[in-house]
Amino acid sequence: MNGAAKGAVIGGVFLAMVGATGYGVYALVGDGGEGGEATTSALSAGSGPVKEKEAEAAAKAFLAAWAAGDERVAADLTNNPTAAQSAVGEFRSRAYVSKAVITPGPANGTTVPFKVEAEITYEGTTKPLAYDSTLTVVRGLTSGKPLVDWQPSVIHPQLQKDEKLRAGAPSSPPVRAVDRNGEELTAEKYPSLRPVLDQLRQTYGAKAGGKAGAELWIEPAAEGAPRRSLLTLVAGEPSTVRTYLDAGVQAAAEQAVTKYPESSVVAVMPSTGHVLAVANHRRDGFNAAMAGNRAPGSTMKIVTGAMLLDRGLVAADKQAECTKEVSWGGRTFHNLKNFEDPGATFATAFARSCNTAFIKPVKHVNDDAALSDEAREVFGIGLDWKTGVNSTDGKVPVATGAEEAAGYIGQGRITMNPLNVASITATARTGVFRQPLLVSPELDGRKIATAERRMKPSVQQQLVSMMRLTAKSGTAREAMAPVGGDKGAKTGSAEVGGAGDSPDSWFTGFSDDLAAAAVVEGGGHGGDAAGPIVATVLNAR
Known part of the structure; x- marks a missing residue:
């Protein structure tokens, strides 16, 4: 089987497809399984700068293991196995990803873009989630193998250092923030207000009488910092918080x-x-x-x-x-x-x-x-x-x-x-x-x-x-x-x-x-x- 068609083996069924570009599509379904051919042994050691073909092969191997739900194999294909194993494992167990199709794009030097089309399932509710991300491949300092340079943004582009992807029922109910004249303020209409709106929710959501639903969010690294909501799974009942802002x-x-x-x-x-x-x-x-x-x-x-x-x-x-x-x-x-x-x-x-x-x-x-x-x-x-x-x-x-x-x-x-x-x-x-x-x-x-x-x-x-x-x-x-x-x-x-x-x-x-x-x-x-x-x-x- 050539490199372009490598994918994940889940429950004995090969789930990779070859797209028009010649790059595989790797799918994560159910409880996961083995990483198949996506192992560290598939990547040979070398020296000097990582070549584009090496980056492409390393990225495919990692994405296949991630898609298979094999966090151990995926972790060993990175330069930070401890952090990577935790993040890949929690992609299913804590972010409740029940299905994901991961499509790599053509490498640009040592950078490989990819697309994730996922489904989040929590307490019987399933919602789609799609996003683009990138990874970079570097030479392992001791092994000499091409390895994914581990960053939280590999799992999701908005993740920063020590942040986590989580799903469930948040502790803070949603809020409907309005300006001094009663006009609603949303992050879609006023993008740079997002951190302010997140903070209003964390501070006043429970106090103002709202009811929490279920969602996917980014758990911040700093204690007391607001969570950043990514996807609503079950709509809560927002309370209204009036601000002094002027729309x-x-x-x-x-x-x-x-x-x-x-x-x-x-x-x-x-x-x-x-x-x-x-x-x-x-x-x-x-x-x-x-x-x-x-x-x-x-x-x-x-x-x-x-x-x-x-x-x-x-x-x-x-x-x-x-x-x-x-x-x-x-x-x-x-x-x-x-x-x-x-x-x-x-x-x-x-x-x-x-x-x-x-x-x-x-x-x-x-x-x-x-x-x-x-x-x-x-x-x-x-x-x-x-x-x-x-x-x-x-x-x-x-x-x-x-x-x-x-x-x-x-x-x-x-x-x-x-x-x-x-x-x-x-x-x-x-x-x-x-x-x-x-x-x-x-x-x-x-x-x-x-x-x-x-x-x-x-x-x-x-x-x-x-x-x-x-x-x-x-x-x-x-x-x-x-x-x-x-x-x-x-x-x-x-x-x-x-x-x-x-x-x-x-x-x-x-x-x-x-x-x-x-x-x-x-x-x-x-x-x-x-x-x-x-x-x-x-x-x-």
Whole structure:
């Protein structure tokens, strides 16, 4: 029997078919059986890079063993037998796959695509499940044989490290999430809301009175993380969870982030703290908009500016020292392209994002905790926000020397995400910190964070005037040009990784009673990528 026709032997019956492409179709039925010819001995040892024919043969052997339900043989055809044996075995026993047809495609070098057409059967209910995946073949370090490079995504493309495929009756009943106006929010219509909707289900499904059905899901690796539903087997009875999201703003945010890879945005209403939109466009599906933690770059100058204004060390209309460079703590800091502005006021230094004008006053602060205190006491950063879904608080740790100076311009150990930065802008807009909320605290009685003090009126007025100037004639001018209303903004770029990496693009702004912030990882300067995202969201309301 040639390699193109090899398949699984189940109960003594050969179940492989030869397709038009010459590649086998392997079927898993019932309780499984032996792997037949799909054994490690069928693959000869070698050296050097894996050849395409070797990859093709190894993939066929593995898929045949998997289809046969022979987890031991399948595992030995991988470079991680322990993990592979467990996953292949649980494909039937824990994901309740009663039938699967696995069709390999032509190899592309060492990568082999394949299609799985399965049936999930649980307590008398059977539903179809079809998906495409890929595997890669590598040379065994000790055996020299071509082996499948084991990754959870071989079993299902959405599986990540230490995640499991499971079926049954979930502990959390389904929920019907609606926006502030009662419009239903679904992952099909708003794809980047999927992690938020999963979290709403986990947190409020049982509390809101729904009834669980049966489904196939991905069990997360992290304790407390939400399950990700893949297939409904038996529909449950959902309860309705009302959010503060706005379907119109959410739709604009979804559209805006698709233009830039690895981008995230959040929109907040300054007068209430209500979160109106959360959107991400990322390969990993991570909700970086609410749970990311990256240096915010010059968007942090909103907080630094407030602290310096609060202490009377600067004033919007007073001259600032915008030199080409400044040294502090043994490190030299520069402005973009080493620009200088000898006649700058603090307002124009803010609008042009002059780093040196924000670092020069460090020598007069005489308080290592000044920036950290301002962030926490006025802007609520680090107060354990409970938004209604998982979110990560911003961090502004106490620092000294060069690290303190770096913190003044949003570098060093400071980390934020678009939710944090949007809230900072919302606080600057009104002078009062209102903790961001995605669902009402009345739903579960959770405690909401409150800031220790409100911003001084004179500080708030100067801060907003500087943000307006930035939007009108500063670094945010081009991005904010199409935005109407009373508007203000701040750009930022944050250096990450090595010197050759593109900086993260940050941008935050407000228009009337809407504030938004975005980040595009590796997107360059703030106005280039993140700016257009924020402008689109601000124009949506």
